[in-house]
Amino acid sequence: QKEVEQDPGPLSVPEGAIVSLNCTYSNSAFQYFMWYRQYSRKGPELLMYTYSSGNKEDGRFTAQVDKSSKYISLFIRDSQPSDSATYLCAMSPNTGNQFYFGTGTSLTVIP
Amino acid sequence: DTGVSQDPRHKITKRGQNVTFRCDPISEHNRLYWYRQTLGQGPEFLTYFQNEAQLEKSRLLSDRFSAERPKGSFSTLEIQRTEQGDSAMYLCASSLFEGIGELFFGEGSRLTVL
DSSP, rough: OSSSEEEEEEEEEEOOEEEEEEEESTTTTTTTTEEEOTTTSOEEEEEEEEEEEEEEEEEEEEEEEEEETEEEEEEEESSOOGGGGEEEEESSSSSTTTTTEEOOEEEEEOO | OOOEEEEEEEEEEEOOOOOEEEEETTTOOOOEEEEETTTTTTHHHHHHHHEEEEEEETSSSOTEEEEOGGGGGEEEEEEEEGGGOOOOOEEEEEESSSTTOOOOEOEEEEEOOO
């Protein structure tokens, strides 16, 4: 079993839709969670960072962590064509340790 | 530009040749990571440094791979006797030891082994 599971998609939505991206994990020690956006042939770009359980909002993006269910989510409101990319979740038990990544979900926002 | 810088961006080599990639982290970051990413997969951890000390290596890092970070600044990743299975994007990331430790990635070095 992989440490982190993420549905690869692809996911296709119309412009303006609310997008929900999810990851599940098996290691209960994970407490640092990140979401990255990666455009084709580019390096991952950090979007959101959360610690432990709870919600965090930044503009159109909201990250949620439910440690009891070992489940994290990223919501994108009012999706734009420029949001079309691959979204990667990543998590770690401690700061400075290696981060474990999901396989990424490919998102296309159709104008 | 104060981001993570990687060089070269793309390297094409023949099987059996040696290749070296360089990473310059964000200047105040004392942790540096190497990851490998193949098409359709997430980044896989290879190794990381705190300052000049290499603290952890993945079992993915065979003896053909070696990484260094002299003086705790830039880092190099060398692959000896390349194989076609080494074809991938090699990503470097850096972070601060203090604080919450977000990883900031460079644009990656894409390796194609013919």
